[in-house]
Amino acid sequence: MIALEKRPEPSRWxxxxxxxxxxxxxxxxxxxxxxxxxxxxxxxIATIFWEPLFxxxxxxxRPQLLVKGAPLVLIAIGLALGFRxxxxxxxxxxxxxxGAICGAGVALAFYPFESALIFPAMVIAxxxxxWAWAMIPALLKVRFGTNExxxxxMLVYVAEQLLASMALGLLKNPxxxxxxxxxxxxxxPSAFNADLIANTxxxxxxxxxxxxxxxxxxxxxxxxxxxxxxxxxAAPRAARFAGVEPSRIIILCxxxxxxxxxxxxxxxxxxxxxxxxIDFNVGYGFTAIIVAFxxxxxxxxxxxxxxxxxxxxxxxxIAQSQLGLPAAAIQVFQGMLLFFLLAFDLxxxxxxxxxxxxxx
Amino acid sequence: xxxxAIDPVLLIASLMVAATPLIFAAIGELVVEKAGVLNLGVEGxxxxxxxxxxxxxxxxxxxxxxxxxxxxxxxxxxxxxxxxxxxxxxxxVPSGLALTLMGLGISSLMGQDYVGVKPPTMARLDIPVxxxxxxxxxxxxxxxxxxxxxxxxxxxxxxxxxxxxxxxTLRAVGENAEAAFALGYKVVRIRVLAILFGGAxxxxxxxxxxxxxxxxxxxxxxxxxxxxxxxxxxxxxWKPGRAMIGAYLFGGxxxxxxxxQAAGLAIPVEYLSMSPYIITILVLVFLxxxxxxxxxxxxxxxxxxx
Numbered sequence: 001m002i003a004l005e006k007r008p009e010p011s012r013w014x015x016x017x018x019x020x021x022x023x024x025x026x027x028x029x030x031x032x033x034x035x036x037x038x039x040x041x042x043x044x045i046a047t048i049f050w051e052p053l054f055x056x057x058x059x060x061x062r063p064q065l066l067v068k069g070a071p072l073v074l075i076a077i078g079l080a081l082g083f084r085x086x087x088x089x090x091x092x093x094x095x096x097x098x099g100a101i102c103g104a105g106v107a108l109a110f111y112p113f114e115s116a117l118i119f120p121a122m123v124i125a126x127x128x129x130x131w132a133w134a135m136i137p138a139l140l141k142v143r144f145g146t147n148e149x150x151x152x153x154m155l156v157y158v159a160e161q162l163l164a165s166m167a168l169g170l171l172k173n174p175x176x177x178x179x180x181x182x183x184x185x186x187x188x189p190s191a192f193n194a195d196l197i198a199n200t201x202x203x204x205x206x207x208x209x210x211x212x213x214x215x216x217x218x219x220x221x222x223x224x225x226x227x228x229x230x231x232x233x234a235a236p237r238a239a240r241f242a243g244v245e246p247s248r249i250i251i252l253c254x255x256x257x258x259x260x261x262x263x264x265x266x267x268x269x270x271x272x273x274x275x276x277x278i279d280f281n282v283g284y285g286f287t288a289i290i291v292a293f294x295x296x297x298x299x300x301x302x303x304x305x306x307x308x309x310x311x312x313x314x315x316x317x318i319a320q321s322q323l324g325l326p327a328a329a330i331q332v333f334q335g336m337l338l339f340f341l342l343a344f345d346l347x348x349x350x351x352x353x354x355x356x357x358x359x360x
Numbered sequence: 361x362x363x364x365a366i367d368p369v370l371l372i373a374s375l376m377v378a379a380t381p382l383i384f385a386a387i388g389e390l391v392v393e394k395a396g397v398l399n400l401g402v403e404g405x406x407x408x409x410x411x412x413x414x415x416x417x418x419x420x421x422x423x424x425x426x427x428x429x430x431x432x433x434x435x436x437x438x439x440x441x442x443x444x445x446x447x448x449x450x451x452x453v454p455s456g457l458a459l460t461l462m463g464l465g466i467s468s469l470m471g472q473d474y475v476g477v478k479p480p481t482m483a484r485l486d487i488p489v490x491x492x493x494x495x496x497x498x499x500x501x502x503x504x505x506x507x508x509x510x511x512x513x514x515x516x517x518x519x520x521x522x523x524x525x526x527x528x529t530l531r532a533v534g535e536n537a538e539a540a541f542a543l544g545y546k547v548v549r550i551r552v553l554a555i556l557f558g559g560a561x562x563x564x565x566x567x568x569x570x571x572x573x574x575x576x577x578x579x580x581x582x583x584x585x586x587x588x589x590x591x592x593x594x595x596x597x598w599k600p601g602r603a604m605i606g607a608y609l610f611g612g613x614x615x616x617x618x619x620x621q622a623a624g625l626a627i628p629v630e631y632l633s634m635s636p637y638i639i640t641i642l643v644l645v646f647l648x649x650x651x652x653x654x655x656x657x658x659x660x661x662x663x664x665x666x
Contacts, residue, residue, distance in 0.1 A: 004449070004663065037469075088453055136641075146644045149400065149453070150591045154637040157584045165630035289457055326472055328579075331465030338458040339440065342450040350449070 004350040014348045019294055019301070022340035023308070029340070030333045039323050047322060048315030048330075061314050063201025067272050068313050071096070071264035073209040073306035075288035077216045078257030080297040084220070085232040087253045091137065091152025092261040093285025094159035095130040099262025100269035101166050102129030104182055104276045107191035108171055111183060118190040122266055123204075130262015131255050133159065138254035142247040148254065160281070167278045182276040185269065193271030205267030209306075212260060216299040229253065261285060287313075290338045309334065371615060373498045376507060377573055379611025381406070381565040381582075383510040385589035386596070386603045387517050388561025393593055394521060395554035396534035396657035400456025401441050402562050403586025404463020409434035409563025410570040411467040414479055414577045423482040423571050427506060427564055434563020435556045437463055442555040445661070446548050452659050460586070468579045479575050482506065506568055511604075513561070518600040530554060534655035537662040547662055562586065584637065591640045597653040606643075613639050 027049075031041030052061035075092045082089045089095075103126035110118050137151040166172075171182040185191045193203050220226035231239040232249045240246065264284065269276060291309050295302030316330030385402050392399050412433030417426025441459045444450040482504040521527040532540040533550050541547045569585065570577055588610060596602035617632040625632070 006663070083454075090457060140641070140645055144645045146641075147591075147594065150587060150594075150644060151641050153587050154584070154591075154641050157637045158634045161630040161634045165628055168630075169628065286461060289454070290461070293454060326469055328465050328468035328472070332462060332469055333465075335458060335462030335465050338454070339444065339462065342444055342455055342458060343448040345450060346448045 003353050004346070005353050007349055007351055010348045015296060018344040018347060019296060019305070019341060021344050022294070022337060025340040025344070026333065026337045029336050033329060033332060033336075034325065037325070037329060039325055044319055044323055044325055047319040048312055048333075050315075051318050052311055052314040055318075061318070063195075063199060064314050065307060065310050066201035066206045067203070067310075069306045069310035070203070070205040070209040071268055071284045072288050072291045072309055073303055074205065074212055074264040074267075075257075075261045075285055076291035076295065076302045076306060077209075077212045077299060078260035079288055080292040080295070080299070080302060081216060081220075081229060082253040082257050083233075083292060084297050085229045085249050085253050086236065087250055088149045089134060089137070089152050089254050089257045090149055090289060091134070091154075091156045091285070092257065092288055093281055093283065094152070094156035095133045095258040095261035096265035096268075096285045097156075097159040097163050097281050098133040098265070099126040099130035100265035100273075100280060101163060101171070101276060102126055102262065103266030104171060104185060104269045105166075107185055107188060107270065108183060110190070111188060114190045116190070119193070119204075119270070122191060122270060123263065126262045126266025127259040128262070130265065131259040133262070134254045134258020135251070138251045138258075141254075142250055148250075152254075156285070163276065163280060164278050167276050167280070171276050173275075180278055184274045186271075186274040191270055193267050203267065203271045205264065205271065208263055208267065209303075213299045213303050220299065225252075261288075287334060290334055290341075293338060293341055369495050369498050371619060373503070375608065375611040375615040376499070376503065377611075378614045379607040380507050380510045381568045381573065381585055382589050382592060382607035382610055383514060383604055384565030384568060385562045385586055386592040386607060387510075387514055387600060388558035388565070389589055390593050390596065390598060390600060390603055391517060391521070391530070391561075392554050392558035393658055394534045394598060394655055395530050395551050396537055396655050396660065396662070397445065397551050397555060398452045398456065398659040399438065399441055399459070399555060399558055400453060400590065401438065401459025401463065401586075402456075402558075402589050403582055403584065404460035405434040405437050405559045405562035406463075406566035406569070406582045406586045406589075407467040407580070408437045408463045408470075409566030410582060411471040411474070411566075411577060412563065413567025414474060414477075414570040415470065417479045417567075417571055418474065418477055421480050423480055424505070426479070426571055427567050430563040430567030431560035432563070434561070434566065435559040437466070438555050438559025438562070441559075442552045446552050446555070449661050449663055451661065464580060471577050471579065474577045475579075477577065479571050479577075481575070482572055504572055506564070506572060509564075510568075514600050514604045521600065531655070534657055537657045537660070541662070541664060547664070551662075562589075565589070588636065588640050591644055595643050595647050597647075598655065599653075610636060610640070 027045055031045055034044040035041040052058065079089055079092055103122040106122045106125040107118060133155060136155060137148040140146040140151055141148045167180045173181060173183045196202050228244045229249060231242060232244055232246065273280060287309060291302060291305045295305035312330060312334060319325040320327055385406055389399065389402050409430035413426035413430030416429040417423045437459065441455055444455040445452050484502055484504050521531065529545055530550055533545060533547050537547050566582055569582060574581065592603055592606045595606045614636050617635045621629050621632050
């Protein structure tokens with residue numbers, strides 16, 4: 001019989017090691033899943049993790065790592081701030097959509113006028129859009145005590161409908177021969193979020209993600225506000241005695257995560273995606289939840305976790321085309337990762353001990 | 361626009377159909393939360409139930425067998441949540457999210473070959489005379505058996521929670537796990553059973569969507585109904601009867617907006633489709649002020665060593 005014994009203090013090295021354990025366990029379980037689907041497990045895992053980095057076409061896939069990793073990191077950083085404080089924004093997908101709509105809306109309003117001010121205006125619009133969308137659950141929680149999990153999630157479905165309505169109506173390309181979808185911003189120089197260094201995938205969104213990582217790191221480890229955020233999550237009562245205003249933390253955390261998700265959406269629509277379409281959102285807002293936990297809610301950890309998750313996206317695409325691995329298998333694979341992660345967290349706070357007979 | 365196309369009798373009959381998945385999912389989650397566990401994976405368990413039930417119904421030709429396996433599928437997925445939160449002592453909120461993400465992936469993996477397939481139809485109740493009555497007939501006496509099963513389930517859960525000893529124990533575990541443990545109740549075992557029950561109910565609710573309500577399989581077809589069910593539990597202040605009323609209310613909104621879409625109301629389709637979600641938010645706003653009826657240990661991790 002295995003008994004759990006609480007450690008006097010959480011283990012530090014296991015805090016670093018458990019994400020790696022989880023990745024390994026996911027590879028094994030994922031391999032079993034792929035084998036069950038009739039694919040060679042070793043080849044599938046190798047395709048997912050090796051091919052994009054060192055394979056024959058790595059020169060093409062490596063930039064993709066930044067393109068896919070940037071929105072994940074950007075969103076996850078914001079989510080992690082909230083999760084640290086026990087505030088569960090799970091509607092990042094919606095804030096991402098609204099950020100994209102606002103950013104693209106500003107660009108399309110000025111089309112075809114060219115100016116260096118258009119892109120900065122889009123950045124602001126994207127951030128404000130995401131922020132405003134996140135303010136709905138924040139204000140409702142502060143004012144009425146409404147559950148932010150449910151409200152932020154409901155708003156994802158509302159945002160998706162809004163996206164469809166924009167793609168088919170207000171933002172539809174007037175020269176698009178009646179097809180749904182907006183003008184392609186990649187063909188509008190003032191609005192195009194091009195690679196800063198050609199063919200590296202390093203666009204403004206990647207730069208923003210790096211800035212966000214540094215900002216969040218400093219905030220959490222060097223700033224009083226960051227301490228208050230962590231305190232609110234770890235000991236809400238103690239935080240209140242220390243004079244931390246819970247509603248301020250709620251508004252701040254949800255607002256920041258909304259703004260970052262909105263930024264991610266804006267950079268995506270102005271760059272890699274190029275246009276507002278009905279299926280513009282691909283689930284980054286939800287995958288970012290996994291990224292946040294995989295990075296142990298730590299900004300530096302999230303940076304690596306985001307890249308790893310981007311790798312599974314790209315590798316998954318390759319495995320799909322080369323091995324015929326279904327796209328959904330990758331989704332399950334990513335879900336497994338979160339599962340193992342949460343399960344292995346047990347080891348940080350508890351020691352496993354073998355005991356004879358039943359426990360008391 | 362043509363309001364005449366909306367037949368009130370058919371509207372009520374179809375709102376009962378629309379409400380049934382919500383009833384199943386919400387009543388299951390209600391029992392789970394009464395045991396002090398917050399499982400945010402309802403959406404995931406529903407969609408896994410939807411596809412398990414669909415596959416079994418298509419392969420065997422029996423919708424009832426489909427429902428049974430939907431319950432098993434939902435319960436199996438919820439077992440993962442039970443292991444995570446009750447044995448591995450993981451935090452319940454992210455574990456539930458993991459369950460939903462996982463369920464969405466598993467379901468689309470399982471359902472690859474079933475897109476566009478038509479499931480066998482569930483026989484409807486047809487009582488001579490009663491089913492043919494005007495107004496009352498179509499509303500009360502001509503639905504499929506699963507719909508009535510949902511109503512029976514509400515009554516059973518009400519009786520279980522309020523009138524049975526086992527229900528009292530379950531509530532004690534949810535109100536104060538430490539005290540219940542001190543009294544000698546097996547907290548973890550009771551919670552695991554409650555989680556499995558919740559999973560089975562969500563699974564049946566999901567299968568009701570794929571077998572009766574829609575009836576076909578498309579990826580992500582539960583479209584947030586699992587989350588609305590979670591909101592319903594709050595709306596119902598953890599009371600089964602109120603959960604049922606809430607489900608009918610939401611079913612009514614859904615059906616009404618669909619009817620308005622069909623009738624060609626001058627509001628774009630997308631804005632009508634938003635309405636169930638917006639109304640859920642509004643309802644949450646009006647009812648969240650009173651959280652006094654929430655189970656005391658809801659969402660807290662329990663470990664006997666402390």
